[in-house]
Amino acid sequence: MLRDPAPVTDVLVSLARRDDQGSSSAVSGEVRVSAGTAAVLGLQPLKQEYLPTTAYLMVGERCRCNCSFCAQARSSSAQSGFLSRVVWPSFAWADTLKAISTGYGQGLVKRCCLQVTVSDGYLQRAEELVRDLASIEGLPICTSIAAPSLDAIERLLNSGAERVTLALDAAGERVFHAVKGQGWARRLELLRQAAQEFRGRIGTHLIVGLGETEREMLERLQEMVERKVTVGLFAFTPVAGTAWAAHAPPPITVYRRIQAAWYLLRTQRIRLEDMVFGADQTVTSFGLGRAEIAPLLADGVAFQTAGCTDCNRPYYNERPGKAMYNYPRPLRAEEIRQALDEALAVQGEAG
Amino acid sequence: MDGDCEPQPGQAIIGDAPRAALERAPAVGSHGVGARVALVRPSHTLPISLTGTDCALKCAHCGGQYLKGMVPIDQAGADGYTSCLISGGCDLQGRVPLGASLDRLAELHSGRLFNWHVGLASEREIRPILPYLDVVSFDIVGDDRTIREVYGLDATVADYKRTYAMLRRHGRVVPHLTLGLYGGEWRGEDRALEWLADQGAEALVLLVMVPTPGTRYADCCPPSVNSVVDFIERAGVVLGDVPVYLGCMRPGGRYRQELDPLAIAAGVVKIVNPARAAVEMALAQRLSVSWENECCVIRRP
Numbered sequence: 229m230l231r232d233p234a235p236v237t238d239v240l241v242s243l244a245r246r247d248d249q250g251s252s253s254a255v256s257g258e259v260r261v262s263a264g265t266a267a268v269l270g271l272q273p274l275k276q277e278y279l280p281t282t283a284y285l286m287v288g289e290r291c292r293c294n295c296s297f298c299a300q301a302r303s304s305s306a307q308s309g310f311l312s313r314v315v316w317p318s319f320a321w322a323d324t325l326k327a328i329s330t331g332y333g334q335g336l337v338k339r340c341c342l343q344v345t346v347s348d349g350y351l352q353r354a355e356e357l358v359r360d361l362a363s364i365e366g367l368p369i370c371t372s373i374a375a376p377s378l379d380a381i382e383r384l385l386n387s388g389a390e391r392v393t394l395a396l397d398a399a400g401e402r403v404f405h406a407v408k409g410q411g412w413a414r415r416l417e418l419l420r421q422a423a424q425e426f427r428g429r430i431g432t433h434l435i436v437g438l439g440e441t442e443r444e445m446l447e448r449l450q451e452m453v454e455r456k457v458t459v460g461l462f463a464f465t466p467v468a469g470t471a472w473a474a475h476a477p478p479p480i481t482v483y484r485r486i487q488a489a490w491y492l493l494r495t496q497r498i499r500l501e502d503m504v505f506g507a508d509q510t511v512t513s514f515g516l517g518r519a520e521i522a523p524l525l526a527d528g529v530a531f532q533t534a535g536c537t538d539c540n541r542p543y544y545n546e547r548p549g550k551a552m553y554n555y556p557r558p559l560r561a562e563e564i565r566q567a568l569d570e571a572l573a574v575q576g577e578a579g
Numbered sequence: 580m581d582g583d584c585e586p587q588p589g590q591a592i593i594g595d596a597p598r599a600a601l602e603r604a605p606a607v608g609s610h611g612v613g614a615r616v617a618l619v620r621p622s623h624t625l626p627i628s629l630t631g632t633d634c635a636l637k638c639a640h641c642g643g644q645y646l647k648g649m650v651p652i653d654q655a656g657a658d659g660y661t662s663c664l665i666s667g668g669c670d671l672q673g674r675v676p677l678g679a680s681l682d683r684l685a686e687l688h689s690g691r692l693f694n695w696h697v698g699l700a701s702e703r704e705i706r707p708i709l710p711y712l713d714v715v716s717f718d719i720v721g722d723d724r725t726i727r728e729v730y731g732l733d734a735t736v737a738d739y740k741r742t743y744a745m746l747r748r749h750g751r752v753v754p755h756l757t758l759g760l761y762g763g764e765w766r767g768e769d770r771a772l773e774w775l776a777d778q779g780a781e782a783l784v785l786l787v788m789v790p791t792p793g794t795r796y797a798d799c800c801p802p803s804v805n806s807v808v809d810f811i812e813r814a815g816v817v818l819g820d821v822p823v824y825l826g827c828m829r830p831g832g833r834y835r836q837e838l839d840p841l842a843i844a845a846g847v848v849k850i851v852n853p854a855r856a857a858v859e860m861a862l863a864q865r866l867s868v869s870w871e872n873e874c875c876v877i878r879r880p
Contacts, residue, residue: 496832501855519626522648
């Protein structure tokens with residue numbers, strides 16, 4: 229599975245060094261725009277029930293990293309225009325920037341998110357795009373990037389990013405090693421340092437269903453709550469052409485338990501240490517009875533897409549008509565009932 | 580619970596009185612080494628609603644929200660459960676429609692114990708359920724204004740006293756008292772304690788108002804941990820040998836982490852879904868710990 233023995237961070241540092249020389253001119257070249265975003269911004273039509281409230285852009289060429297789940301991975305044979313199950317057509321940057329400016333002015337999108345792959349010049353390119361986007365007054369900008377250092381993160385923040393996201397993806401070292409390769413300790417340490425240095429301006433991504441236990445995932449989520457790190461929570465989604473194309477996504481009950489527990493943890497309704505886990509480290513009790521938990525989850529917010537404000541990423545993990553791991557909108561009453569049943573399937577406690 | 584309810588940085592979370600209670604606890608007669616405390620995870624009691632999620636009263640602290648975690652009677656299958664909590668929404672007079680679904684209740688009762696929420700029931704309404712009534716969990720209130728404003732009922736403390744006495748003539752009744760029911764404020768809890776001391780009780784279950792999303796009290800704060808611990812100590816003095824339990828309805832998270840160990844130190848002998856801190860304290864103080872897995876008022880021979 230592990231094709232590259234070099235630690236990820238080393239690759240990142242060497243790639244970043246190539247960025248040292250370069251101009252700061254920006255309004256040139258192309259950028260990939262998620263199909264939903266392109267539809268919202270009027271760049272191309274798309275028939276889709278739910279549209280994004282954030283403009284999602286993908287920057288960079290085929291990634292130097294080799295994450296088993298990722299369509300952009302070095303060894304992936306997925307079409308290059310994909311990330312997860314979303315297609316990202318290319319547009320001229322000047323046109324895209326103009327469309328985002330207009331769309332933000334009209335309230336069609338409320339935030340812009342850059343997904344940056346690790347390829348030549350990626351740091352500098354990201355900074356340029358952030359600077360251009362920062363010319364749109366008030367637009368919150370998030371940059372998801374495998375930054376190699378605190379310095380690089382600071383440059384992005386100083387360029388106008390509201391938040392920089394360093395994706396852990398894996399809940400812990402064992403899973404990181406199996407799915408992403410070497411470099412867990414340094415990635416985690418950088419995230420922790422960044423969270424301390426730039427408190428409230430750092431995010432991460434975590435993916436449920438990469439082989440972690442529920443307890444491992446919740447311990448990592450709890451740590452992120454304490455460090456004020458914003459988490460974009462994902463369900464593993466198999467993509468054709470990737471190393472993990474034949475792996476199954478997590479059962480919906482597992483994902484719902486994680487969503488419910490994480491929501492209760494971050495709203496300080498429960499504490500991780502009061503939860504009870506079974507022998508296989510699955511949640512067997514949230515530490516409160518079923519009748520007490522249901523009202524806390526009854527607005528359905530726990531099951532909506534979580535992460536940055538106004539980030540709803542519709543269909544990123546979901547196939548239309550199939551399980552909605554993350555709801556891109558408020559849930560309907562019937563959907564809340566079902567999600568509650570799924571989340572509480574482990575316990576039937578009264579009081 | 581909103582962040583607003585959190586103590587400010589530097590502010591003591593645990594006041595002197597409860598801290599003293601914690602420190603002297605091992606020396607107190609009922610809580611010396613070997614004293615008993617029951618810890619409850621009620622995973623074998625199925626909560627059932629006779630009205631689904633319907634409730635006409637929509638009280639300030641609940642708003643019908645707590646019915647959402649119960650199983651509607653027409654969908655209830657109780658395989659694997661050894662007892663049921665029979666609850667439901669109220670009509671505008673504070674009555675749960677007890678007579679509904681008697682056939683289904685009879686089936687479910689076979690081999691199981693039932694703990695009932697009956698509300699302000701009349702003697703006539705109680706009679707049909709007597710064959711299925713093992714214990715009643717009865718909410719008591721010590722303040723007319725709380726009854727009017729929180730429950731929205733045209734009733735008085737006297738009605739609650741009468742109903743409590745009537746129910747006790749028919750079976751086991753365990754009174755429940757919610758501390759801070761009036762939007763987190765103390766109102767009438769001590770009076771309720773007095774009339775319980777007067778009328779007698781086999782046990783008292785204390786609950787703490789939980790600010791719940793979707794209710795009128797969503798933005799209220801529960802009474803302070805200190806004041807709850809003080810009340811538990813007072814209850815022990817006023818009620819003498821009546822055992823005091825800490826029931827399921829109380830805030831979770833940090834509040835529970837702070838309250839639970841102090842509650843045991845202050846004298847509660849049973850605690851539902853205890854915070855880990857309380858479990859560790861009970862073990863560290865070498866109390867005799869037992870675990871139960873049904874509603875805290877369910878009694879097994």
